[in-house]
Amino acid sequence: MFIARVIGSVVSTKKDEVMRGRKLLVLRPLLVDEQDPAQFKSGQNTIVAVDALDAGTGDLVLFCQDSSARHAAGMKALPIDAAVIGLVDTVEIQGHRLA
Amino acid sequence: MFIARVIGSVVSTKKDEVMRGRKLLVLRPLLVDEQDPAQFKSGQNTIVAVDALDAGTGDLVLFCQDSSARHAAGMKALPIDAAVIGLVDTVEIQGHRLA
Amino acid sequence: MFIARVIGSVVSTKKDEVMRGRKLLVLRPLLVDEQDPAQFKSGQNTIVAVDALDAGTGDLVLFCQDSSARHAAGMKALPIDAAVIGLVDTVEIQGHRLA
Amino acid sequence: MFIARVIGSVVSTKKDEVMRGRKLLVLRPLLVDEQDPAQFKSGQNTIVAVDALDAGTGDLVLFCQDSSARHAAGMKALPIDAAVIGLVDTVEIQGHRLA
Amino acid sequence: MFIARVIGSVVSTKKDEVMRGRKLLVLRPLLVDEQDPAQFKSGQNTIVAVDALDAGTGDLVLFCQDSSARHAAGMKALPIDAAVIGLVDTVEIQGHRLA
Numbered sequence: 001m002f003i004a005r006v007i008g009s010v011v012s013t014k015k016d017e018v019m020r021g022r023k024l025l026v027l028r029p030l031l032v033d034e035q036d037p038a039q040f041k042s043g044q045n046t047i048v049a050v051d052a053l054d055a056g057t058g059d060l061v062l063f064c065q066d067s068s069a070r071h072a073a074g075m076k077a078l079p080i081d082a083a084v085i086g087l088v089d090t091v092e093i094q095g096h097r098l099a
Numbered sequence: 100m101f102i103a104r105v106i107g108s109v110v111s112t113k114k115d116e117v118m119r120g121r122k123l124l125v126l127r128p129l130l131v132d133e134q135d136p137a138q139f140k141s142g143q144n145t146i147v148a149v150d151a152l153d154a155g156t157g158d159l160v161l162f163c164q165d166s167s168a169r170h171a172a173g174m175k176a177l178p179i180d181a182a183v184i185g186l187v188d189t190v191e192i193q194g195h196r197l198a
Numbered sequence: 199m200f201i202a203r204v205i206g207s208v209v210s211t212k213k214d215e216v217m218r219g220r221k222l223l224v225l226r227p228l229l230v231d232e233q234d235p236a237q238f239k240s241g242q243n244t245i246v247a248v249d250a251l252d253a254g255t256g257d258l259v260l261f262c263q264d265s266s267a268r269h270a271a272g273m274k275a276l277p278i279d280a281a282v283i284g285l286v287d288t289v290e291i292q293g294h295r296l297a
Numbered sequence: 298m299f300i301a302r303v304i305g306s307v308v309s310t311k312k313d314e315v316m317r318g319r320k321l322l323v324l325r326p327l328l329v330d331e332q333d334p335a336q337f338k339s340g341q342n343t344i345v346a347v348d349a350l351d352a353g354t355g356d357l358v359l360f361c362q363d364s365s366a367r368h369a370a371g372m373k374a375l376p377i378d379a380a381v382i383g384l385v386d387t388v389e390i391q392g393h394r395l396a
Numbered sequence: 397m398f399i400a401r402v403i404g405s406v407v408s409t410k411k412d413e414v415m416r417g418r419k420l421l422v423l424r425p426l427l428v429d430e431q432d433p434a435q436f437k438s439g440q441n442t443i444v445a446v447d448a449l450d451a452g453t454g455d456l457v458l459f460c461q462d463s464s465a466r467h468a469a470g471m472k473a474l475p476i477d478a479a480v481i482g483l484v485d486t487v488e489i490q491g492h493r494l495a
Contacts, residue, residue, distance in 0.1 A: 001321075001344070001345040001346070001377065001378060001379055002342075002344065002345060003307065003323075003345060007131060007136065007192050007193055008131070008136075008190065008191050008192035008193060009190075009191055010102065010161065010187060010189070010190050011187070011188045011189045011190075011191075012161055012185035012186060012187050012188055013186070013188050014152060014185065014186040015152070015161070015184060015185030015186065016152075016171055016172050016184045016185065017172060018172070019184060019185060024100075024161070026102075026131060026190065026192060028131070028133070031341065031342055031343045032304060032305070032323060032325070032343040034325070034339050034341075037304065037305075042133050043342075044130065044133075045101075045130055045142075046130045046131040047100070047101065048100040048101060048102060048161060049100070053311060053312070053313075057193065062307065062309055062312070062321070062345060064376050064377055064378045065363075065378050066164075066165050066166065066167070066363050066364065066378055067165065067166045067167065067265075067363065067364045067463075068363070068364065068366065068367065068375075068376050068377055068378040069167065069376065070167065070170070071367070071374055071375060071376040071377075072313050072376040073313050073314060073315070073376075075376075077170055078167075078170060079163050079167050079168065079170040079171040079172075079174075079182060079184045080100065080163055080167055080170075080184075081100060081163045081164050081165055081167040082100055083376060085312060085313045085316060085376045085377075086309035086311065086312030086313065086316060087309060087310070087311040087312065088307060088308075088309050089308045089309055089310050090307070090308045091305065091306075091307050091308075091323065092305050092306055092308075093304055093305035093323060094304055094305060094354060106230060106235065106291050106292055107230070107235075107289065107290050107291035107292060107294075108289075108290055109201065109260065109286060109288070109289050110286070110287045110288045110289075110290075111260055111284035111285060111286050111287060112285070112287050113251060113284065113285040114251070114260070114283060114284030114285065115251075115270050115271050115283045115284065116271060117271070118283060118284060123199075123260070125201075125230060125289065125291060127230070127232070141232050143229065143232075144200075144229055144241075145229045145230040146199070146200065147199040147200060147201060147260060148199070156292060165263075165264050165265065165266070166264065166265045166266065166364075166463075168266065169266065169269070176269055177266075177269060178262050178266050178267065178269040178270040178271075178273075178281060178283045179199065179262055179266055179269075179283075180199060180262045180263050180264055180266040181199060205428060205433065205489050205490055206428070206433075206487065206488050206489035206490060207487075207488055208399065208458065208484060208486070208487050209484075209485045209486045209487075209488075210458055210482035210483060210484050210485055211483070211485050212449060212482065212483040213449070213458070213481060213482030213483065214449075214468050214469050214481045214482065215469060216469070217481060217482060222397075222458070224399075224428060224487065224489060226428070226430070240430050242427065242430075243398075243427055243439075244427045244428040245397070245398065246397040246398060246399060246458060247397070255490060264461075264462050264463065264464070265364075265462065265463045265464065267464065268464065268467070275467055276464075276467060277460050277464050277465065277467040277468040277469075277471075277479060277481045278397065278460055278464055278467075278481075279397060279460045279461050279462055279464040280397060298420075298443070298444040298445070298476065298477060298478060299441075299443065299444060300406065300422075300444060328440065328441055328442045329403060329404070329422060329424070329442040331424070331438050331440075334403065334404075340441075350410060350411070350412075359406065359408055359411070359420070359444060361475050361476055361477045362462075362477050363462050363463065363477055364462065364463045365462070365463065365465065365466065365474075365475050365476055365477040366475065368466070368473055368474060368475040368476075369412050369475040370412050370413060370414070370475075372475075380475060382411060382412045382415060382475045382476075383408035383410065383411030383412065383415060384408060384409070384410040384411065385406060385407075385408050386407045386408055386409050387406070387407045388404065388405075388406050388407075388422065389404050389405055389407075390403050390404035390422060391403055391404060391453060
């Protein structure tokens with residue numbers, strides 16, 4: 001999984017039928033900076049993930065990818081390759097608290 | 100999933116039998132620019148995806164990858180690793196509307 | 199999927215039993231150049247894919263990856279993560295014909 | 298699989314129900330330096346993996362990704378794409394012992 | 397699949413039970429150099445793969461990744477995402493013999 005910040009959302013009207021009613025969030029992955037493990041650095045790729053945990057812009061979340069996304073609650077058999085599986089409370093790296 | 104712009108199409112006559120009649124689109128993924136979240140930047144890799152939503156060149160779409168592509172409507176058991184699952188109406192990033 | 203040029207082949211005698219008799223091609227993925235959409239640029243990674251469509255060096259092909267490769271005709275249950283699924287006739291990008 | 302150093306942990310209270318009680322570690326992958334095969338260099342991406350082997354910060358571990366993570370002991374059907382599958386005792390590269 | 401050189405091995409005592417007795421090799425992927433197709437260049441990522449073909453340091457092998465690894469002989473249901481599936485005898489690229 002990766003830690004990510006929710007930065008926005010996508011609206012799609014014409015879509016695969018089973019996707020109706022699904023909330024689509026845009027995520028920016030956050031990686032631990034190697035030079036300074038007390039802070040995150042941003043990943044380059046922004047990813048669209050399905051969310052069923054009521055996350056919103058600005059929230060820190062955990063998401064999984066590929067076939068694992070279809071194992072998130074209520075997402076069986078969806079044509080999705082990314083899903084939010086948790087809201088992040090705290091991240092501790094070598095004694096530093098990043099979130 | 101990733102957001103992408105449809106930039107073209109592929110024609111293949113000699114192919115796996117189950118692929119007959121499938122429309123193949125060439126997609127350029129679009130990522131949210133970190134410096135300027137009000138616009139997209141282009142991804143480097145162009146991807147060929149199967150489309151069943153009648154998307155055309157210039158359209159903004161959402162596509163999924165790997166085994167998830169086989170969960171798109173009517174694509175079960177196809178040897179495909181990318182499928183268009185929605186046409187994008189709007190993308191909102193931190194108050195900016197990118198599409 | 200990705201478009202690729204067949205650039206060579208691999209011979210392996212000592213191998214997983216179920217791989218006996220399978221043709222292994224070396225592929226160089228081709229991406230659409232963003233600066234000049236009228237031509238391809240080469241990908242960095244060269245990939246070994248199983249071929250059942252009689253492709254040869256110099257051919258332009260379409261290949262799929264990961265679990266999808268096992269859905270190509272006659273490849274069920276093989277320990278493979280890449281398979282040629284079509285020979286490419288034409289690629290059209292924004293009015294340009296690249297192949 | 299990749300070798301990685303455990304660098305921290307993540308706490309998530311609001312999460313997918315089946316994830317309750319799972320320990321989430323932050324890993325930094327380690328790659329063998331090509332210039333000097335007697336030492337590791339750090340990977341750029343930090344990954345969150347589920348651990349059931351009681352690993353802690355500073356430990357060297359082996360982790361697997363994607364659908365394989367769901368084949369680790371007790372992790373069937375979890376929405377996870379990374380799991381610790383072993384603690385690393387030694388790594389030997391061309392006569393050098395890196396760990 | 398990718399071609400790789402076996403560069404070392406990993407020993408892990410405390411591990412997922414089903415991994416007991418499995419040989420773990422460290423591989424460096426080899427890619428065909430685009431400037432000079434008569435030679436390989438080394439990939440950056442070193443990967444740990446399970447081997448059941450008795451490969452050793454210095455050998456040139458073919459390995460597969462992700463769920464496909466679990467389709468290698470005797471590896472069903474293992475929590476692994478990389479497996480050696482063949483020893484490479486020869487690689488021919490555009491008339492050049494690289495191995």
